[in-house]
Amino acid sequence: MEHRLLNYKSAKVNLDELQDKVVILDFFDTYCSNCIAAMPKLQKLQDKLGDKLQIIVVTWQDSATITKFFRTNQYLKENKVKLPIIVSDTLLSKLIVHKGLPHVAWLYKNKVAAITFADFSKAEHVERLYQEGKIQLPLKNDFESNEPKTALGWNxxxxxxxxxxxxxxxxxxxxxxxxxxxxxxxxxxxxxxxxxxxxxxxxxxxxxxxxxxxxxxxxxxxxxxxxxxxxxxxxxxxxxxxxxxxxxxxxxxxxxxxxxxxxxxxxxxxxxxxxxGLDVYWDERIKDCLELKKLPANKVKRQITISDKNNMKSEDKLPVEGTDVLAFVVDMAKKYPPCIDLAKTDIKMEIGQFRTLEELNQQLATYGLVISKGRRAIEVLVVSKK
Structure with a gap:
């Protein structure tokens, strides 16, 4: 069976002609950020083992869409990604059925050797399949039943x-x-x-x-x-x-x-x-943290000027209802120690982007709030051996 290709020596390829090489079919689309992020690694693998390996990326998207994407994507251009691409695929995705991307099929001697995850596209696995003719890699199965096996009498x-x-x-x-x-x-x-x-x-x-x-x-x-x-x-x-x-x-x-x-x-x-043989439980430990507090009444300042407000578009602000939600938002930045809500108010706020705590505090002052560094007992999940 022939498939239409981009970035290949010919416009079509018959997979039967590649049976003396390990063939990796990597299913992707341009909406899959993990797929795109992995392509430079795939290109290096192809460059290293080109005599034993042929990587082909496969997509349901059409030629015009893919050509434009590869021409304009700076990340792929900088990493010189020029992998062969099967476009407008309707056949392979029916033979190698999947829901999640990336999805990877390994072929050798015209047989499917593995259906696995993108993590395992590595030189040592290619060499093993090429030398031994078989390989055991973890199966990626997108259609496993969610029903408990016990309920089905499996155990x-x-x-x-x-x-x-x-x-x-x-x-x-x-x-x-x-x-x-x-x-x-x-x-x-x-x-x-x-x-x-x-x-x-x-x-x-x-x-x-x-x-x-x-x-x-x-x-x-x-x-x-x-x-x-x-x-x-x-x-x-x-x-x-x-x-x-x-x-x-x-x-x-x-x-x-x-x-x-x-x-x-x-x-x-x-x-x-x-x-x-574990004991896993909630407890308190003394930790560095951020403390979210109310400003004293005599220190409340309105630091966002009219011009600042005009420059900050409403769509650039995140609506936040309550200081407990604000503490969660600060933790989501993953740049700071845990944020502890000591203000405990349901005040409604609109918070714009911030790069530092100083920038955040300039916004919080409008609401009579401040975040400062502290050290106190906070809740932690303890993982200990019995």
Whole structure:
């Protein structure tokens, strides 16, 4: 079967003609930022292993759209990306069915060798497939059922009598935090965690017990374990997907009666602590922080002038209702210590972009508020060994 190409030695390619090379089909579109960000890496891989490898990126978009995009995208031009592109694809996407992008298919000797994630497009995997004729990479499956396997009778050990099972990474299963299901006949409550880091698993359970009113950034995690890299992705050498292969967990639990989310989640929390030999709980620790306070009445200043207001368009402002939401917005910047709301007011504000706390405080003064550095006891999630 022939496919129309751009950036190739001919306008069409028959994949049968490439069977002596490893062929990587990388499905993308111009709306997928991760797809575009990965293309320089793919180009380097192609340049390095061109005698053994042919990378072809595949899109449903038409030739005119793609030609203009590659001609005008400065990032791709700077990185000299000139990968062959199958455009207006309608056939391959039906043969290699997917929902999420990027989506990667590996072919060799005219056979599909792997359907996997973009993280694994690396030289060592190409060499292994080329030399050995086969390869085992994690399966990317966009159509895994969300139903708990216990409910379908997959795990007979707990389907009929209840209990729990903890395993490692499960191939072909999409990541999913703690999810609760109930038997429609009233015979039990099920909970599942799929291919999730241990810390993320605990957080997803806790959100069903008590949702925090702040962003749970790294300063709010108190590690009391020998090696925190086993529990949360902190690697600068592996992609998150590669790390998950070794450290991700799957968990299933069933109680033989219908209970509410909070009760079931508490039982799952105790169960996971027991299975992993951990104690994960909320506590307070003394930490550097930002304190959001009300200004004293005699210090309130209106520092935004009429001209400032005219220069700041309404669409450039973020409507914020309450100081608790403002503290969350500051935490979202990920540039500062945790922001603690001491003002506790539901005042409505409009906050423009800010690069520094000084710029933010100029805006907050209008509302009688100020943010300053402090140190106090704040809520943290403690992760400790039993």
């Amino acid at each position: 007979g050990a707990i389907a009929d009598k209840g209990g729990s099972v903890l395993t490692g990474y499960s191939d072909g299963v999409p990541e999913r935090g703690f999810t609760i299901y109930r038997d429609t006949m009233g015979y039990g409550t099920y909970g599942t965690i799929k291919n999730t880091p241990i810390l993320a698993a605990y957080i997803s359970i806790y959100t069903k017990i008590r949702k925090p009113k702040f962003l749970l950034n790294k300063e709010r995690i108190a590690w009391e374990v020998a090696d925190s890299s086993k529990y949360s992705y902190l690697s600068d050498k592996l992609s998150s997907r590669e790390w998950l292969l070794e450290h991700g967990i799957c968990y299933e639990r069933k109680i033989m009666r219908n209970v509410d989310d909070a009760e079931f989640s508490k039982s799952a929390l105790e169960d996971l602590n027991q299975l992993l």
